[in-house]
Amino acid sequence: MDSNSRKIFQENFKEIHPPLRPEEALVEANRCLYCYDAPCVKACPTHIEIPRFIKQIASGDLAGSAKTILEANAFGHSCARACPVEVLCEGACVYHDWQEKPISIALLQRRATDEANLVGLEPFEPGPDNGFSVAVVGGGPAGLACASYLRRLGYAVTLFDREKDLGGLNTHGIAEYKMTQKVSADEIKRILALGVTVKKGVEIGRDADPEDLLSGFDAVFLGIGLGETKRLGIPGETLRGVWDALSFIRHVKNRDLKPLGQSECTVIIGGGNTAIDAATQAKRTGAARVVLAYRRAETDMSAYEFERALARTDGVEFLLNAAPLRVLGKKKAEGVEFARTAVKNGKVIELRGSRITVECDRVIKAVGQAKQISVAKTLGLELRPDGRIAVDPRTLRSSHSKVFAGGDAISGGKEVVNAAADGKRAAYGIEKTLRPGAALPPGNEYWVSTIEGRRVAPIPPRSEEMAHA
Amino acid sequence: MPKATPDLSTNCAGIKSPNPFWLASAPPTNSGEQIMRAFEYGWGGAVWKTLGQDPPVINVTSRYGSLDVGGSKIAGFNNIELITDRPLEDNLKEMLAVKKRFGDRAVIASLMVPCERQAWHDITAKVMDAGADGIELNFGCPHGMSERGMGAAVGQVPEYVKMVTEFVKEKSSIPVLVKLTPNVADVRYAARAAKAGGADGVSLINTINSLMGVNLDTLTPKFAVGGKAAHGGYCGPAVKPIALNMVSQIATDPETKGLPISGIGGVSTWSDAAEFMLLGSSSVQLCTAVMHYGFRIIEDLNAGLENWMAGKGFKTLSDFIGVSAPNVTEWKHLNLHHKTVAEIDAKKCIGCQLCYVACNDTAHQCIAVKSNGKNGTSSRVPYVVQEDCVGCNLCSLVCPVEGCITMKPVETGHKPLTWDEYVKNGMTGYKEVYKRVHG
Numbered sequence: 001m002d003s004n005s006r007k008i009f010q011e012n013f014k015e016i017h018p019p020l021r022p023e024e025a026l027v028e029a030n031r032c033l034y035c036y037d038a039p040c041v042k043a044c045p046t047h048i049e050i051p052r053f054i055k056q057i058a059s060g061d062l063a064g065s066a067k068t069i070l071e072a073n074a075f076g077h078s079c080a081r082a083c084p085v086e087v088l089c090e091g092a093c094v095y096h097d098w099q100e101k102p103i104s105i106a107l108l109q110r111r112a113t114d115e116a117n118l119v120g121l122e123p124f125e126p127g128p129d130n131g132f133s134v135a136v137v138g139g140g141p142a143g144l145a146c147a148s149y150l151r152r153l154g155y156a157v158t159l160f161d162r163e164k165d166l167g168g169l170n171t172h173g174i175a176e177y178k179m180t181q182k183v184s185a186d187e188i189k190r191i192l193a194l195g196v197t198v199k200k201g202v203e204i205g206r207d208a209d210p211e212d213l214l215s216g217f218d219a220v221f222l223g224i225g226l227g228e229t230k231r232l233g234i235p236g237e238t239l240r241g242v243w244d245a246l247s248f249i250r251h252v253k254n255r256d257l258k259p260l261g262q263s264e265c266t267v268i269i270g271g272g273n274t275a276i277d278a279a280t281q282a283k284r285t286g287a288a289r290v291v292l293a294y295r296r297a298e299t300d301m302s303a304y305e306f307e308r309a310l311a312r313t314d315g316v317e318f319l320l321n322a323a324p325l326r327v328l329g330k331k332k333a334e335g336v337e338f339a340r341t342a343v344k345n346g347k348v349i350e351l352r353g354s355r356i357t358v359e360c361d362r363v364i365k366a367v368g369q370a371k372q373i374s375v376a377k378t379l380g381l382e383l384r385p386d387g388r389i390a391v392d393p394r395t396l397r398s399s400h401s402k403v404f405a406g407g408d409a410i411s412g413g414k415e416v417v418n419a420a421a422d423g424k425r426a427a428y429g430i431e432k433t434l435r436p437g438a439a440l441p442p443g444n445e446y447w448v449s450t451i452e453g454r455r456v457a458p459i460p461p462r463s464e465e466m467a468h469a
Numbered sequence: 470m471p472k473a474t475p476d477l478s479t480n481c482a483g484i485k486s487p488n489p490f491w492l493a494s495a496p497p498t499n500s501g502e503q504i505m506r507a508f509e510y511g512w513g514g515a516v517w518k519t520l521g522q523d524p525p526v527i528n529v530t531s532r533y534g535s536l537d538v539g540g541s542k543i544a545g546f547n548n549i550e551l552i553t554d555r556p557l558e559d560n561l562k563e564m565l566a567v568k569k570r571f572g573d574r575a576v577i578a579s580l581m582v583p584c585e586r587q588a589w590h591d592i593t594a595k596v597m598d599a600g601a602d603g604i605e606l607n608f609g610c611p612h613g614m615s616e617r618g619m620g621a622a623v624g625q626v627p628e629y630v631k632m633v634t635e636f637v638k639e640k641s642s643i644p645v646l647v648k649l650t651p652n653v654a655d656v657r658y659a660a661r662a663a664k665a666g667g668a669d670g671v672s673l674i675n676t677i678n679s680l681m682g683v684n685l686d687t688l689t690p691k692f693a694v695g696g697k698a699a700h701g702g703y704c705g706p707a708v709k710p711i712a713l714n715m716v717s718q719i720a721t722d723p724e725t726k727g728l729p730i731s732g733i734g735g736v737s738t739w740s741d742a743a744e745f746m747l748l749g750s751s752s753v754q755l756c757t758a759v760m761h762y763g764f765r766i767i768e769d770l771n772a773g774l775e776n777w778m779a780g781k782g783f784k785t786l787s788d789f790i791g792v793s794a795p796n797v798t799e800w801k802h803l804n805l806h807h808k809t810v811a812e813i814d815a816k817k818c819i820g821c822q823l824c825y826v827a828c829n830d831t832a833h834q835c836i837a838v839k840s841n842g843k844n845g846t847s848s849r850v851p852y853v854v855q856e857d858c859v860g861c862n863l864c865s866l867v868c869p870v871e872g873c874i875t876m877k878p879v880e881t882g883h884k885p886l887t888w889d890e891y892v893k894n895g896m897t898g899y900k901e902v903y904k905r906v907h908g
Contacts, residue, residue, distance in 0.1 A: 030540035033869050036822035039849065058539070094849075097819035098870065458838050459829040 005257045009176075012284035016177045016310070017081070017107060025111040029058035032103045035094055037456040040105060043092035045421040046073035047453035050089055054108055066116030067123040069109055070190075072450040074145040075420040077117060077187045078170050080110035081179040082416045084273075086306045117186050126194045127154030127441035132434050135160065135217040136196075137204050137375070140168020141416045142407025143223030144191050145423025146430075150221075151194035153431050154441050158217070159196050162203035168225055169408075170416050172250045175277040177284070181253060210378045214402055219430045222376070222389065222398075222405040223423065226369035226413055232269065236327025237365075245270070245278040245366035252281045263287040263362040267336050268316075269324050270294065270366030271301035276308065278364045279316045290316045291358055295323040295341050295348050319358065323348060327363055335359040369413060379403055388412050395429030396422060404429055425451050475778035476785045477771060479513070481752035482670030482729035483644035484603040486513035486575035489746065489786060490770050493733055493754035494519050494579035494605060494648075496550065497764070501563025505570060510764040511771060514575030515567075516672075516754060519552035519607045520560055520596065521581050522588065526551040526613075533760075534681035534692030536707065546705035546757045547681045547692065551613045552581050557592075561599040568600035575752075576600065577646070580637075581607040581619050584629060589636040603643050605731075606633060606668075608659070609650035609675020611702045621675070624650035627662035634666025644669040646731055649715075651708075652678050656715045660725045670729030671719060672754065674712045676702025705757040709735030713748055720749030720794040737761075739773030746786065747793035805891060806883040808902040809860035809876040811836075811853045817873035820849030824864035824874060832863045833906075859903040 001009075020028060032054040040050045048069055056065035069076035085091070085106040093102030116123070132155050136143045139161030147157045165171050171184040192198065204210050204224075213220045229244035231237060241261075245268070251260050266287040268279045271294035283290045292311060294301055298320055301308065312318075322338035329335065340354035371387030382390040382399035389398055389405040396404050406422025408414065428448055431440075440448060477488040491514035492498050492507055499518045507515060528550055536545035553560060568576055578596035582588040596604060607614075608624030615622040623629045630647060637645050647663035649656055651674040660671050678700050682691040690698030712734025719725045732750030736742050737758035745753050758766055783789050813824070813836075828836040835857035839848045853864070865874040883900045891899055 027540050033821045033823060035820075036826035039820070094819040094821045458840055459825075459834075 001255055002258075005255060008257065008285055009255060013176050015081075019114060020104070020107045020111050022111070025057060025108060028104050029054045029108055032058070032108075033094065039092040039094060040089040040103075042453055043088050044073075045088070045415075045417045046076075046079075046424065047421075047450045048072040048076065048089075048109075049450070049454070050105055053112060054103065054105070057108055057112055062112050062115040063119070063121055063123075065112035066121055069112055070116075070123055071447045072424075073417065073420050074148045074191060074423065075141050075170065075187055075416055076109060077113040077190075078141075078174075078179060078183055079417045079420065080106050080113055081183060082170065082174045084304055084306075084415060087304055088417070117190075122190060122193055124148070124152055124194065125443065126151045127444065129156070130154035130435065130441075132156070132218040133158065133216075134219045134221060134430060135213045136221045136223065137213070138168065138223035138225060138407070138409075139163070139166035139188075139198070139200075140223055140225055140407060141170050141419035142225075142409075142423045142426075143168075143221065144188060145420040146221045146223060146404075146406065146427045147196045147423075148191040148194055149424050149427030149444075149447065150430065151196060152441075152444055152447075153427065155430070157196045158199060160199045160202045160204055160208070162201065162206075164200050166198070166200070168223075169246075172253050173246060173274075173277075174253075174416070175249070175281060176252050177280070205375045205378060210375050214379070214400075218402070218434055220379075220403045221423075221426055221430070222403060222409055223407045223419070224372055224375060224405075225408045227372035228370055229365055230367050230370050232324055232365055232367060234324055234326050236329060236333065239327055239329050239333045239363075240331055241329070241333035241361055242327055242363045242365065245274050245364050246369070248278055248364050249274075249281060252285060257285055260285060261362070263360075265289040265291065265358070265360040266362040266364060267358055267360045268292045268364045268366055269336070270368070271296065271303060272366060272368065273303045273307050274368075275364075275366035276303045276311045276316075278366050279311050280314045282362070282364065283314045283316055287362070289360075290314075291319050291360070292316050293319040293322045293324065293336070293338060293358070295321065296343055297321060300343070322356070323350060325355065328357065333361060333363045336363055369408075371412070372409065376405075376409075381405075386412065392429075394425075395432060396426040397429055397433060401433070421451075473784065475775050475783060477513075477775060477778075479752050479786050481575075481731050481750075482603070482646055484514070484575045484577060484646075484752070486752065487573055488513035488771055488774075489742065489750075489752045490514070490767055491516055491575060491577070491731070491752055491754045492759060493756040494577075494607065495756040495760075496548075497756060497759045499553065500555070501560075501567050504563075504567050504576070507764045507767070508567070508571040508574050511767045512574070512764065514577060514602075514752065516577040516579050516605050517553075517560065517564060517601075519579040519581045519610070520557055520592065521552045522583075522592070523557050525554045525556055528554050529694045531692055531694045534701065536681060536705070538707075543705055543757065543761050545679075545703055545707035546760070547679050547701040547703050548676070549612050549694075549699055549701040552579075552607070552610070557595070561595055564596070564599040564601060568602075575602045577603040577605050579605045579607050579648070581610065581614060583617075583619060584623060584633055586636045586639075589633060590640045593637050593640040597641065597643055601643060603646060603669075604637060604641055605646045605648050605672055606637060607648050607675075608633070609648045609673070611650060611652050611676055611678050612700055621650040621652055624648075624659055624675070625653055627658045630659050630662040631666035634663050634668050638667035646670045646672045646729075648675055648733075649673040650675045651711060651715060651734075655718075657718055657722045657725065660719045660722070660728065664725055664728050668728075670731060670751075671725075672731035672733055673719070674708070674715050674734045676704045677708060677711065679703030704734065706735045706737050709741060709744075713744060716745060716750055717748045717794055717797040720791060721797055739770045739777065742770065743774060743777060743789075744793075746790050748797070749791040749794045751786065751790050801889040801892075802887050804885040804887060805899055806881055806886050806902055808879040808881050810855045810858040810879055811860070811862075811864050812855075812875050812877050813851060813853055813864075814873050814875070815850045815852075817870050818850045819870055819873075821869060822849065822851060823867045823869070825851040827863050827867045832861050833857065833859045835859070836864060857904050 053068040407419035494516040534547040538544040578601040610620030614620035732745030733754040
């Protein structure tokens, strides 16, 4: 990395949520009310027992706290940084009803898992070999989470990933000011220590036949995520200087800024969280002006409110109700022509004679990723109309009895925590399918209980209870 | 017309001070220089760190320990420091200087010498010469000195309390307070003995025998001296209820009723002090809170007490000293027909359900949540099944939201009945005012 890039990362990519000091964490942990049947636990897709891990921090049992977290969420170390907690656990905190600041659950989770990571805690053991083998396709959060629980249940696991670095979007797609690649690497290291056979640089469907997986393994888990960023379908899309958001972010994550070039003005097209990530990181890597263009109103954007606020703080300009018509330029992007739009009966319509041009030298497309359906098609899996793999919501089993799926491939694009929850659910789904009626190997009861969330039934009234006594 | 400022001056057993706040005999009163600084801040009095015979004692290093609760520092405090380790002459010289500069403040000499008449006569004479306004006999110190037959070793034997008090009273022309140890089964015996020996008043409580914990890394006791620990004396906010009870016992005991009391034990704020005074203390002594925050807390103590008095319409301390004591009684005199039930204000409830689980798991199973039937989900706001409520208070105690759960008195229509009366009535006359669980 050259000295200029180094300076950029030092100055512009400081963590937006720096860790709590141990004393701060103690004060914050003691603020937690230890709610009964806590709403935060329900709001977490992996149902981490949040009051419990916070109590463990308060009592000084950081190892126990980390274990509580990682039992429910194999990506708990990453999720402490990557999760949109404002709309999940922290958003559900009862302190909101009190008009008070919710508990900083993410930072407390980070306190526990950072400490565990620091001391090299390996809280779990592989289960005794049960004779079954599973192929996990895709080394992102869904696949790795699934692999970790399968290992704890005693399955032999072979994990295939087309990249040379595992972790999927957890490694390559989380905004650099939220999480560095080292966090993802540490998480993966802990999971792989359970004993997973890893085949890197192998793309199923290109380097290996999906059918072979069916014959070579007792079950297959597809955590293949989504495909390429969608095309805009407008002229000029192939000009130099037009990027898709994921490759742009990936360069930033790899701290490889040279190919991105200098930018006087970058136009981002899209209204989701990835668009925001691209916009803020374009700004932080030195673009003088960044314009985020979206064809509807701001309230229609799928990006979270706190993400939009962050972009504004970073100085990103919002161009709303603007639909791109073409990227201008001969060889290289020189601008984008937009039509002003309005929304009528839920549909975007172009306003006549309202075209505007934004001059720029870089365009980043962030209009979602296409579904990756070739593997599913080869295996003859049933797909949903929008191209997602159809699964049984309880077991995540696909229409094929041996094939399970999770993560973005079934959700169409959600958070790391959703993928981790899917991986966990699918591992148990595989267990129930391959070994129906078998007792769980010791040490697996707790995480299984977190799949649906440990439901707390209302305590029966005394009289009813005693009537049965 | 502006309201007259309440008068904070007090007279405790004949010892006068411009306000009722005294520094207890402890490290904050170890030297004249410290006491003068405290008086500059406005403290009403100071009980000098206990004086003894020369040669002075030797202290160990590592002396204090604390109990931190839920992230709160020093909820309880422990010490193994002995009496003054400075020569008697130095202390007396400084006492004279303090009195010369702060004539209106109370300087009380805390004393501890072996149980011999001459020893007590000698030291009593010396502190009178040094200008002390009063004497406090340290019969309470539970650590170290008690092994040498002094401090709590005296306070635990009523006969010794009386004897030594008599020794001092033979010589003293200034008021004598006897400082009592809580490390006894019933503090009233020592108080009665002090009174019988001629004491002008008592001060209590001294510290409670304690061991602060074990270090889970080294497996040695916490706050140890080279890996070894001796029990210490425990004080600080956590001991206040113990102290209040003992103060009220002496204030209500027919034999000691009216004996002046200097209240000690966990006083941190003006409101703590007011409570001690309502139960019969005419002065209060502080140490832990001062050791935590310094002498400057006197400003808030004085202001708070003054503001509260003004709000209550009290002009002098005697308007309220002891007024709450008559309401402290024995269990057998409590009204069995009194009924209160809990009420949850659904508007204030934040849905933490701590009351729900506390009541159901550990109390009387009378708080419920409504199931709305949809997917078995329930409202997060619990409600009290008031006909089952025994009025135990637990829910209101665990509730984090001020004023969300209140205990409402219920008119039962039954005339008051105490256990005493119930027994005298041949166990009749009780009307069930709450549901008792039958198996």
